[in-house]
Amino acid sequence: MQSLQSSIASALWSYFSIICSIPHPSKHEDKISNWILTWAKEKRIHCVQDHAGNLILNKSASSEYEHNTPVILQAHLDMVPQKNNDVEHDFQTDAIQTEIKGDWLHAKNTTLGADNGIGMASCLAVLADNTLKHGPLEVLLTTCEEAGMIGAFGLKTGALKGKILLNTDSEDEGELYVGCAGGININSSISFDMMAIDSTHIAFQISLTGLKGGHSGCDIHLGRANAIKVIASTLINIDTIPFSLVNIQGGSLRNAIPREASAKIVCRKKDKKNLEELIDNLNIELINQFSNSEENLSLTITSINLPKYVLTNSSQKNILTCLNECQNGIYSMDNNFTDVVQTSSNLGVLTQDNETKEFKIKVLLRSQVAVEKDNMSTTIRAHFEKFNAKVILDGEYPGWEPNMDSAIYKVMEAQYKKLFNKTPKTMVIHAGLECGLFSKKYPEWDMISFGPTIMFPHSPDEKVNISTVDKFWQLLIATLAAIE
Numbered sequence: 001m002q003s004l005q006s007s008i009a010s011a012l013w014s015y016f017s018i019i020c021s022i023p024h025p026s027k028h029e030d031k032i033s034n035w036i037l038t039w040a041k042e043k044r045i046h047c048v049q050d051h052a053g054n055l056i057l058n059k060s061a062s063s064e065y066e067h068n069t070p071v072i073l074q075a076h077l078d079m080v081p082q083k084n085n086d087v088e089h090d091f092q093t094d095a096i097q098t099e100i101k102g103d104w105l106h107a108k109n110t111t112l113g114a115d116n117g118i119g120m121a122s123c124l125a126v127l128a129d130n131t132l133k134h135g136p137l138e139v140l141l142t143t144c145e146e147a148g149m150i151g152a153f154g155l156k157t158g159a160l161k162g163k164i165l166l167n168t169d170s171e172d173e174g175e176l177y178v179g180c181a182g183g184i185n186i187n188s189s190i191s192f193d194m195m196a197i198d199s200t201h202i203a204f205q206i207s208l209t210g211l212k213g214g215h216s217g218c219d220i221h222l223g224r225a226n227a228i229k230v231i232a233s234t235l236i237n238i239d240t241i242p243f244s245l246v247n248i249q250g251g252s253l254r255n256a257i258p259r260e261a262s263a264k265i266v267c268r269k270k271d272k273k274n275l276e277e278l279i280d281n282l283n284i285e286l287i288n289q290f291s292n293s294e295e296n297l298s299l300t301i302t303s304i305n306l307p308k309y310v311l312t313n314s315s316q317k318n319i320l321t322c323l324n325e326c327q328n329g330i331y332s333m334d335n336n337f338t339d340v341v342q343t344s345s346n347l348g349v350l351t352q353d354n355e356t357k358e359f360k361i362k363v364l365l366r367s368q369v370a371v372e373k374d375n376m377s378t379t380i381r382a383h384f385e386k387f388n389a390k391v392i393l394d395g396e397y398p399g400w401e402p403n404m405d406s407a408i409y410k411v412m413e414a415q416y417k418k419l420f421n422k423t424p425k426t427m428v429i430h431a432g433l434e435c436g437l438f439s440k441k442y443p444e445w446d447m448i449s450f451g452p453t454i455m456f457p458h459s460p461d462e463k464v465n466i467s468t469v470d471k472f473w474q475l476l477i478a479t480l481a482a483i484e
């Protein structure tokens with residue numbers, strides 16, 4: 001990161017370079033935490049580690065700022081460990097290798113950890129720089145944000161004295177976040193029965209591929225196809241030909257829009273041609289239906305070996321109707337902000353277990369409004385129960401309801417305008433931030449979230465825009481100096 005040393009944010013970049021050299025995947029934050037504990041001791045910065053592994057560092061106010069509102073600057077310690085299949089990389093021992101391409105910093109074939117390593121580096125750079133102006137300052141570095149927000153869940157009420165929290169974990173420079181969605185997992189299992197099939201039949205696999213997928217919160221408004229919903233409706237649309245379902249599955253992660261789904265079916269030999277034609281026609285219809293959002297959608301049919309068992313008629317009808325009629329996607333929009341989804345659900349994963357004879361369906365429901373989240377989870381639960389599902393709700397985390405009178409928002413907005421001669425966008429994020437959990441433990445905190453522009457976080461394509469890191473740093477230090 002040689003050429004970054006001359007930038008305005010050079011101190012931040014130096015710390016980010018150190019962070020990249022110390023492994024810190026989720027659930028393995030001990031190495032980075034120990035490095036920070038040692039570093040703080042050398043710099044005579046008070047630092048404690050709580051029972052959840054979170055680090056809390058203190059720095060006294062600069063002179064004449066002693067009576068200003070105490071501030072908490074916050075980031076998470078962990079990064080998502082993802083790599084391309086063809087590379088060797090051990091996230092628990094190996095350093096992240098970086099490279100600069102134009103105005104972007106990338107990692108070589110792995111996630112970069114700019115989410116939230118840049119935020120963490122900014123915290124350390126603020127602590128280390130005694131020329132900056134600010135009131136009494138605490139830095140909160142949380143563990144395991146990316147895998148269940150464990151640190152934020154474990155944070156104790158009363159552990160921090162600050163009244164304003166600056167969260168550095170959002171990913172679009174020029175946008176200031178004042179709220180986020182909460183979420184809840186809806187897990188359903190539906191039993192099925194199977195019966196033997198005779199050898200007068202033939203079998204096929206119908207596959208839906210090439211969909212874009214994406215983040216189940218941030219991308220849910222883009223009109224992308226949900227592979228599980230589409231495969232279910234496809235099967236319902238071919239019922240002019242008698243067929244039996246053998247297997248249906250799709251998706252891989254609850255919090256990703258499913259990109260692929262497939263079904264295995266059997267039908268009478270004489271229907272082969274009709275079925276193939278029908279699938280070809282449905283492929284064209286789907287391409288037209290999703291022409292604005294999916295360029296590579298493909299529905300194909302291939303012959304497979306005849307299996308011994310198929311679902312009974314009633315089990316087949318039960319699962320297909322259940323999937324087809326299940327609420328999915330946007331439920332309501334947020335009236336206070338343009339183009340922001342308020343409540344949505346994502347039917348993310350469908351698996352079929354022939355040992356236990358159960359379908360498992362994973363849905364993630366998100367909402368900025370707690371009451372609407374409760375209502376919607378009741379509705380979706382009732383839907384699955386109508387199809388004899390066993391339903392378990394878990395993994396609930398609270399949202400952060402926007403405060404339209406936030407004082408820190410006004411301060412940061414004014415600093416942004418002064419620095420860049422532009423009004424920042426006020427946003428709420430239709431995804432989880434630790435601020436949701438903080439708002440339950442410290443309801444008096446006035447919070448804001450901001451950050452540099454990071455693209456494709458959580459994937460090996462992750463990259464951070466270098467110029468926006470400079471702007472993020474300028475805005476951070478100007479805001480700290482402007483808080484009264």
Ligand SMILES: [Zn+2]
Pocket residue numbers: 076115116145169
């Ligand atoms: Zn993050």
